[in-house]
Amino acid sequence: MRLGWRQNSVVLIKKGAEASLYLETWHDRKVIMKRRLPKKYRIPELDNMIRSQRTTHEPHIMHKAKEAGVPTPTILMVDVADANIVMEFVEGKQVKEVLDAVSKEERLSLCRLIGKMIGRLHKNGIIHGDLTTSNMILTPYGKVVFVDFGLSERSVELEPKGVDLHLMKRTLNSTHYKHAKECFKAIMDGYAESVGEKETKQVTAKIREIEKRGRYVADRE
């Protein structure tokens, strides 16, 4: 570890197939460190290339999201050689925890806000790639911060937008099934505020088509 890491309070908070998240203290700040550990099955030349590409890509697209008006964690340091990203620890609660706990009014306005943010991403050619309620953090100031852009990509096509929102819908159906219908409707209302009615209609039709395809049925959270 370099650059003044304090190793005394390192907590692994999420171990994914592609990257792991650690909660740490860095220059007296509470931070998240996202580490892409080497994969033994890949030859080092390829492994280093992939990890450094993704380590560069993710902060870049997070920055693009900020430009689009969507809050994302502040990036504090990018260490391309070691494939580590240090970013702000966002205070707040995962939308997953609050969505079912708040009043109907608050829930719907939260969903409209989420939809509005997703609309801003899509309007600016950003596909999040993993829109679940655990990847959104509601701050004490009422903002929704989008995290984990590890699977994100740039695209203005209808298909990935549909896939993105379809995952959102599926998450609601599996994790927030009591309110799934009203929540998704509110999300699409918010989405329309950002991208307009015409585009929303096209995306909605796309989502329906994806559902009919029967693909993406197996749940992935």
Add this chain to the structure above:
Amino acid sequence: MPKKKPSHSYCLGIESTADDFGAAVVSFDGKVLSNANDAYLPKEGGIHPREAARHHAEVSEKVLAEAFETASVKPREISLVAFSQGPGLGPCLRTGATAARALASYLAVPLVGVNHCVGHIEIGKLATGAVDPVTLYVSGGNTIVSAFEAGKYRIFGETLDIAMGNCLDVFARAVGLQQRKGAPFGAVVEELARKGKKFVSLPYTVKGMDLSFSGLHTAAVNAFESNKGTVEDICYSLQEVAFSMLTEVTERALAHTQKPEVLLTGGVAANKKLQSMLKVVADEHGARFCVVPLKLAADNGAMIAWAGILAYNSGISTPIEKSFVNVKWRLEEVYAPWVEAK
């Protein structure tokens, strides 16, 4: 529960989705008694569906006779005919389906249409003893990561364009390699890759859980034509990149589903390099790594017969008037009640 068939019941399986025409006799207790095959080898280029279908029609009598002979089973002793109903090349599928319909009605036994992808998964499970695996099915026509979930084999990731095996084939042809009987392009590329020394950078395309190989194929051919490395180096690099992509997606599915096994099946499963990479991931996740034996890896009649038996035993059969082939039959459209019946 349907009545369990005695072990002396036999199923004839007919496979004809692409370049292979296969016929096999499998007993209802899961013994592969014969597995006859004749592959169409194009003089140049890829598989011409009509030419392949013509080949299948020509060899069908010979292959069927061989299947019965090797198994020492008479046609009259067959109690079920299974055929590959899709996905695949229309003309080829129809040739196999025609033979299957004729035999089933002549012998007055039930007919069952089998999904080709289900066949590959089920024969892999039968041969390796895997019960509930994450399956990587890689062949000339398909590239699918799947796992069983709520009644069906769900697709977790798949190719967005060409199949893994197709990528290797088209690359090999473009750089002037020759395939031989018993050594298809995949094996030729694998041989050369072992002698490769230098890694040539090629595009690595994983989109979420899905894969893309068409850009990789083009880049590999371009790298060869612009002398970025020897043909051995390019084969080595192509395999490293493509197989790393496959392994990454398989690992994601494994991490998500927490299944106890990883099963590698399909024609490309014969590749030792791919096997070793998947084994690393399986070991890291505490899953057992299973690979389909070589003789059951490529398209074959035995897998169709076995999947047919499983389906039939859970009450599924295909009336002749509903036995149209389905060239785009997706894996996750198939209800697989036999998996939960265990």
